[in-house]
Amino acid sequence: MKPFELLIEEHGPAILRFCAGRVGPERAEDCFQDTMLAALRSYGDLRDEKAVKSWLFTIAARKTIDIHRASARIPVPAEEIEEEIIRRAEWQPGSGDIWSLVHELPEKQAIALQLRFRGGLSHREVGEVMEISEAAARRNVFEGLKRLREERSSWL
Amino acid sequence: MSRNPESDELERALGAADPVPADRWNRILSGLAERAEAEGLIDVAYEMHDSPFGELLIGATSAGLVRVGLAVQSQEEILRDLAERVSPRVLKASRPDISSARRQLDEYFAGDRHRFDLNLDWRLSSGFRREVLEATGHIPYGQTRTYRAVATEAGSPNAVRAAGTALATNPLPIVVPCHRVLRTDGQVGAYLGGTSMKESLLALEGGAG
Numbered sequence: 001m002k003p004f005e006l007l008i009e010e011h012g013p014a015i016l017r018f019c020a021g022r023v024g025p026e027r028a029e030d031c032f033q034d035t036m037l038a039a040l041r042s043y044g045d046l047r048d049e050k051a052v053k054s055w056l057f058t059i060a061a062r063k064t065i066d067i068h069r070a071s072a073r074i075p076v077p078a079e080e081i082e083e084e085i086i087r088r089a090e091w092q093p094g095s096g097d098i099w100s101l102v103h104e105l106p107e108k109q110a111i112a113l114q115l116r117f118r119g120g121l122s123h124r125e126v127g128e129v130m131e132i133s134e135a136a137a138r139r140n141v142f143e144g145l146k147r148l149r150e151e152r153s154s155w156l
Numbered sequence: 157m158s159r160n161p162e163s164d165e166l167e168r169a170l171g172a173a174d175p176v177p178a179d180r181w182n183r184i185l186s187g188l189a190e191r192a193e194a195e196g197l198i199d200v201a202y203e204m205h206d207s208p209f210g211e212l213l214i215g216a217t218s219a220g221l222v223r224v225g226l227a228v229q230s231q232e233e234i235l236r237d238l239a240e241r242v243s244p245r246v247l248k249a250s251r252p253d254i255s256s257a258r259r260q261l262d263e264y265f266a267g268d269r270h271r272f273d274l275n276l277d278w279r280l281s282s283g284f285r286r287e288v289l290e291a292t293g294h295i296p297y298g299q300t301r302t303y304r305a306v307a308t309e310a311g312s313p314n315a316v317r318a319a320g321t322a323l324a325t326n327p328l329p330i331v332v333p334c335h336r337v338l339r340t341d342g343q344v345g346a347y348l349g350g351t352s353m354k355e356s357l358l359a360l361e362g363g364a365g
Contacts, residue, residue: 001244002239002244003235004239004244004246004247005235005246005247005248006232006235008185008188008247012181012185013181016184033184033188037188037192040192040245040247041195041197043245098170099170102170113170116170118170118173120171145166148166
């Protein structure tokens with residue numbers, strides 16, 4: 001098996017980007033560390049080394065869902081909601097704030113877009129991580145992009 | 157998926173990623189290593205150490221120093237070897253055995269230390285190879301022995317070539333002083349870090365007062 005340190009080097013940055021996209025920059029580091037620790041704990045159980053990327057992103061995706069569920073029970077301060085509305089109004093091509101819009105999408109589409117574009121996964125890998133078919137993964141990505149385009153044009 | 161300029165631009169925006177700044181990334185990784193250590197998840201911890209002979213990889217298990225990797229080998233090669241022969245749970249992380257080794261190596265290179273006082277994990281050597289390396293460990297600072305003498309002390313006086321091979325596989329160069337073993341005809345002989353490194357180490361020790 002590959003030394004774990006090399007795994008971190010190869011996939012770490014994409015996992016961190018995915019976590020940041022899903023739970024925001026402040027919680028991304030803990031989320032990333034939690035993911036890699038869980039992976040290290042069960043590293044010996046990994047049978048198909050070729051699927052290690054999907055395996056890592058599956059763990060990461062579960063962690064981000066746990067974090068969302070936990071924070072759904074915590075009320076959001078008013079300033080944060082206002083900031084969010086301002087961010088959405090400011091989104092323009094190249095502004096880098098498209099991800100605040102992605103947050104508003106249904107969770108399946110948001111995760112699919114994060115895996116595809118932040119994680120750099122193929123549609124097949126997205127399907128593996130989300131435990132859906134490749135076709136369903138494509139649909140989620142497509143629907144997510146469609147909604148984003150609609151969102152954006154509603155602000156213009 | 158539709159292919160129009162709008163969707164391409166959208167996908168580009170989604171795919172754009174700012175690289176993580178190096179110091180932030182290092183901070184995140186050392187935080188991870190700390191947590192992994194606390195849980196006892198790291199089987200082989202290692203650090204990279206700057207030396208007069210390039211970067212050395214200093215690796216340790218819970219039993220002690222298990223590997224000194226010389227710069228002639230890539231970090232990746234050494235790590236893959238450790239993953240295969242010890243455990244894939246190899247992570248860059250601090251440990252007292254590693255800090256001691258790094259400090260003592262610096263003292264040695266400065267000419268201030270003649271004996272290493274470290275816990276060694278010998279698991280990467282066994283049988284005759286281990287006998288040869290242990291015999292090598294008895295050669296005092298500033299002295300040399302021949303391959304034949306070392307083979308003899310290891311119990312097989314005629315296994316001179318095998319002794320040479322054993323030394324060439326030394327997982328703990330410098331600390332286990334295979335550089336102190338020379339050919340019978342007086343020539344310096346081979347060295348896994350290259351002949352020039354062997355000569356420099358002998359010169360370092362030879363200059364002792």
